[in-house]
Amino acid sequence: MTAPLAYLPRIRAYYAALGYPEPYRWARFGTVPFAPLAVPLRRARIALVTTAVRHDPARGEQGPGAAYNGAAKFFEVYSESTATEPDLRIAHVAYDRDHSPATDANAWFPLAALRRLVAAGEVGGVAARFHGLPTNRSRRVTTGTDAPEIVARCRADGVDGAVLVPNCPVCHQSCAIAAHALEAAGIATVVMGCALDLTEHVGVPRLLFSDFPLGNGAGLPHAPGAQLASLRMALMLLSVARAPRTTWRNPQVWPGPPDWREDYSNADRLSPEEIAARRAAFDAAKRAARFPAG
Secondary structure, rough: OOOOOOOOHHHHHHHOOOOOOOOOOOOOOOOOOOOOOOOHHHHHHHEEOOOEEEEEEHOOOOOOOOOOOHHHHOOOOOOOOOOOOOOOEOOOOOOOOOOOOOOOOOOOOOOOHHHHHOOOOOOOEOOOOOEOOOOOOOHHHHHHHHHHHHHHHHHOOOOOOOEEEEEOHHHHHHHHHHHHHHOOOOOEEEEEEEEHHHHHHOOEEEEEEEOOOOOOOOOOOOOOHHHHHHHHHHHHHHHHHOOOEEEEEEOOOOOOOOOOOHHOHHHHOOOHHHHHHHHHHHHHHHHHOOOOOO
């Protein structure tokens, strides 16, 4: 079995090469809260928490293959009905643009799979709303503002558990912080993520790790059966875990070229001209996104 990509050292080296010598300080929790699922899964109402954003054509290109679009970022928790078919995009985050097609929202937002499990009687119900979680680099804002708001909305919806699906490295941190707040409030959580070392560094109650390029935390793109199996596994973990920091590895294998792990944010594979171009693009994206201080 191939070793997962170590995101923490890769990201540190990448931004150092771009000229940012001070490494980002990732959150890390010594104690992780844990709330057992209070009812059997077949009776549980499940909420979805996503770091994807509602598509807004006025905010520039956000479709498959679009460059990082800081203008499309959002800075406040949002909620929408799960009775609709939302158009959610991920161009505002640092997913793996080289290897993730980003043509199937079901790969990062498992509403369709959750509906199927409810229809089959395996899950009690889908929460009336799903919730969008901002991907703030500011741990203070995520901890003090966004995570409590996610808790308040999940409580208002009367949910028993929540599935959180991050897309980029910072998304994994944001979802981990939100999972802490939800568990402390008595709501069981499971994170469906693709960055194993980063998520476990922060510390989460439950993690279903899929060894896929970032942007596919909910399952393989254009593979409804595999997506259903991934969500079923995540919800089983939600139901049977008995202690925090429980990680299961999804046995599914990414069907694309295996060298994707070597490509992601790898400064060793970039020319000096490419590094300079990426530095300029990153600075421009920061200005467009209005990143808060960390």
